[in-house]
Amino acid sequence: MSPARALDTRDRTVLDAIASQLGTSLGTDTPPARPHLCFATMDGAVTSLAIRHADLATAPRGLGKLERLRTLDLTGNRLTSLPGDLGELPDLQCLVVDDNRLKKLPAAVVSLPTLHRLQARANQITAFPIALWRNRSLRVLSIGANPLVSRPDDVGALSNLNELYLDGLGLDQLPEGLSALDQLHTLDIGHNRLTSLPDSLGALRGLDRFLYASDNRLTSLPDGLANLDKLAYLGVTHNGLERFPEPICQMRGLRELRLYDNQLRILPATIGQLANLRELYLRNNLLSAIPESIGRLQNLTHFDLRNNHLGELPTAVGDLHALRHIDLRGNRLVTVPDRLVALPSLTKLDLRWNEAALSTAQRTDLEGRGCTVYP
Numbered sequence: 001m002s003p004a005r006a007l008d009t010r011d012r013t014v015l016d017a018i019a020s021q022l023g024t025s026l027g028t029d030t031p032p033a034r035p036h037l038c039f040a041t042m043d044g045a046v047t048s049l050a051i052r053h054a055d056l057a058t059a060p061r062g063l064g065k066l067e068r069l070r071t072l073d074l075t076g077n078r079l080t081s082l083p084g085d086l087g088e089l090p091d092l093q094c095l096v097v098d099d100n101r102l103k104k105l106p107a108a109v110v111s112l113p114t115l116h117r118l119q120a121r122a123n124q125i126t127a128f129p130i131a132l133w134r135n136r137s138l139r140v141l142s143i144g145a146n147p148l149v150s151r152p153d154d155v156g157a158l159s160n161l162n163e164l165y166l167d168g169l170g171l172d173q174l175p176e177g178l179s180a181l182d183q184l185h186t187l188d189i190g191h192n193r194l195t196s197l198p199d200s201l202g203a204l205r206g207l208d209r210f211l212y213a214s215d216n217r218l219t220s221l222p223d224g225l226a227n228l229d230k231l232a233y234l235g236v237t238h239n240g241l242e243r244f245p246e247p248i249c250q251m252r253g254l255r256e257l258r259l260y261d262n263q264l265r266i267l268p269a270t271i272g273q274l275a276n277l278r279e280l281y282l283r284n285n286l287l288s289a290i291p292e293s294i295g296r297l298q299n300l301t302h303f304d305l306r307n308n309h310l311g312e313l314p315t316a317v318g319d320l321h322a323l324r325h326i327d328l329r330g331n332r333l334v335t336v337p338d339r340l341v342a343l344p345s346l347t348k349l350d351l352r353w354n355e356a357a358l359s360t361a362q363r364t365d366l367e368g369r370g371c372t373v374y375p
Contacts, residue, residue: 006041006044007041007044007045007046008044008045010065011041011044011045011046011065011066012026013062014046014060014062014063014065014066015039015046017060017061017062018037018051018060018062019037021056021060022036022037022051022054022056024036024037036051036052036053036054037050037051037054038050038052042068045066045067045068046066046068046069047068047069047070047071047091048069048070048071048072049063049066049069049071049072049073050071050072050073050074050075051073051074051077052073052074052075052076052077053075053076053077054076054077055077055078056074056077056078056079057077057078057079057080058079059074059079059081059082059083061083063083063085063086063089064083064085064086064087064088064089065085066089067089067090067091068091069089069091069092070091070092070093070094071092071093071094071096072086072089072092072094072095072096073094073096074096074097074100075096075097075098075099075100076098076099076100077099077100078100078101079097079100079101079102080100080101080102080103081102081103081104082097082102082105082106082109083106084106084108084109086106086108086109087106087107087108087109087111087112088108089112090114091114092109092112092114092115093114093115093116093117094115094116094117095109095115095117095118095119095120096117096119097119097120097123098119098120098121098122098123098142099121099122099123100122100123101123101124102120102123102124102125103123103124103125103126104125104126104127104128104129105120105125105128105129105132106129107129107130107131107132108131110128110129110131110132110135111129111131111132111134111135112135112137113135113137114137115135115137115138116137116138116139116140117138117139117140118132118138118140118141118142118143119140119142120142120143120146121142121143121144121145121146121165121167121168122144122145122146123145123146124146124147125143125146125147125148126146126147126148126149127148127149127150128143128152130154133154133155133157133158134157135158136158136159136160137160138158138160138161139160139161139162139163140161140162140163140164141155141158141161141163141164141165142163142164142165143165143166143169144165144166144167144168144169144188144191145167145168145169145191146169147170148169148170151171151173151175151176152166152169152175153175153176153177154175154177155175155177155178155181156175156176156177156178156179156180156181157177158181159180159181159182159183160183161181161183161184162183162184162185162186163184163185163186163187164181164184164186164187164188165188166187166188166189166192167188167189167190167191167192167212168190168191168192169192170192170193171189171192171193171194172192172193172194172195173194174189174194174197174198174201178198178200178201178204179198179200179201179203179204181204182203182204182205182206183206184204184206184207185206185207185208185209185210186207186209186210186211187204187207187210187211187212188210188212189212189213189216190212190213190214190215190216190235191214191215191216192215192216193216193217194213194216194217194218195216195217195218195219196218196219196220196222197213197218197221197222197225198222198224199222199223199224200224201222201224201225201228202222202223202224202225202226202227202228203224203227204228205227205228205230207228207230207231208230208231208232208253209231209232209233210231210232210233211228211231211233211234211235212233212235213235213236213239214235214236214237214238214239214258215237215238215239216238216239217239217240218236218239218240218241219239219240219241219242220241220243220245221236221241221245221247221248222247223246223247224247225245225247225248225251226247226250226251228251228253229250229251229252229253230253231251231253231254232253232254232255232256233254233255233256234248234251234254234256234257234258235258236258236259236262237258237259237260237261237262237281238260238261238262239261239262240262240263241259241262241263241264242262242263242264242265243264243265243266244259244264244266244267244268244271246268246270248274249268249270249271249273249274250273251274252273252274252275252276253276254274254276254277255276255277255278255279256277256278256279257274257277257279257280257281258279258281259281259282259285260281260282260283260284260285260304261283261284261285262284262285263285263286264282264285264286264287265285265286265287265288266287266288266289267282267287267289267290267291267294268291269291269292269293270293271291271293271294271297272291272293272294272295272296272297273296274297275296275297275298275299276299277297277299277300278299278300278301278302279300279301279302279303280297280300280302280303280304281302281304282304282305282308283304283305283306283307283308283327284306284307284308285307285308286308286309287305287308287309287310288308288309288310288311289310289311289312289314290305290310290313290314290317291314292314292315292316293316294314294316294317294320295314295315295316295317295318295319295320296316296319297320298319298320298321298322299322300320300322300323301322301323301324301325301345302323302324302325302326303320303323303325303326303327304325304326304327305326305327305328305331306327306328306329306330306331306350307329307330307331308330308331309331309332310328310331310332310333311331311332311333311334312333312334312335313328313333313337313340315337315339317337317339317340318337318338318339318340318342318343319339320343321343321344321345322345323343323345323346324345324346324347324348325346325347325348326340326346326348326349326350327348327350328349328350328351328354329350329351329352329353329354329374330352330353330354331353331354332354332355333351333354333355333356334354334355334356335356336351336356336357336358336359336362338362341358341362341365341366342365346366346369346371347370347371347372348371348372348373349366349371349372349373349374350373350374351373351374351375352374352375358373
């Protein structure tokens with residue numbers, strides 16, 4: 001039996017009205033026939049509903065009647081408000097309203113004790129209800145790209161947050177109390193106007209997945225970041241870093257490090273301490289040399305050095321036995337080390353826009369092992 005036929009009368013009535021508003025019909029069609037409307041059911045009740053990119057200017061009526069609804073996704077419409085009766089949904093756990101024109105969120109909705117995930121980025125919200133900052137049930141909060149009139153300092157009260165997205169808010173300072181969020185494993189503070197980060201950021205010892213601070217105005221990083229020794233991903237691209245931040249070299253849990261589009265001139269020997277690093281992206285900097293300690297990165301698979309000032313590569317590059325991709329475009333290389341060519345895992349070598357050229361023997365060796373070579 002199709003999901004539509006299995007619905008109880010109340011939920012079927014609500015979905016029929018939504019389908020009519022979208023100019024379609026439920027019938028017994030499968031979801032692909034209704035590209036803007038998807039739903040899931042359990043025991044005759046709608047538990048998940050997505051109405052994405054449907055050009056809705058007003059929210060469908062009757063959403064508050066879907067008493068067993070757990071997930072509601074209204075991404076990419078033209079909504080300027082949400083119905084207050086969403087606050088009557090006893091099981092709502094996830095609300096996604098990204099990319100609309102909302103000016104505010106109903107307090108009754110953001111205070112739901114069952115709400116674990118709230119995504120409301122890229123709207124026209126200038127302030128959030130006080131009730132939001134009192135909701136200890138929230139685990140994921142995404143409010144970036146809104147024209148907030150003040151810094152969301154109360155976010156520090158959401159003690160159970162695991163993921164926090166504050167990107168594109170025009171922040172010149174991070175919210176006070178942020179360091180109290182000791183359950184965070186993911187933090188996005190990119191695309192703001194930050195000129196510095198507080199040392200207290202290092203108190204987020206649970207931050208073990210993702211820290212994104214790209215596209216700010218940072219010229220250095222605080223020593224406290226060295227405490228984030230379990231962090232797997234760090235992105236500080238498109239900033240003004242001139243010196244490689246030494247605290248990074250203490251972050252030994254790093255798997256992926258992105259520092260491209262800065263003004264870095266020197267890579268310190270301590271980079272070799274990042275033994276777990278898999279991917280290192282340093283393109284569009286001013287590096288003129290790579291230290292021999294780079295050879296200690298035995299797990300490195302991707303190495304991006306495009307558009308720097310490198311005249312040669314260290315001998316130790318031949319110790320990167322796990323390396324698969326290396327991008328050396330736009331440097332000043334005049335030779336290609338045989339030890340680089342001999343790397344057993346190499347599948348892509350890009351040497352465009354250098355003086356260096358592979359010898360016939362080197363190219364034959366690489367291509368014979370299935371390595372893609374440019375030029």
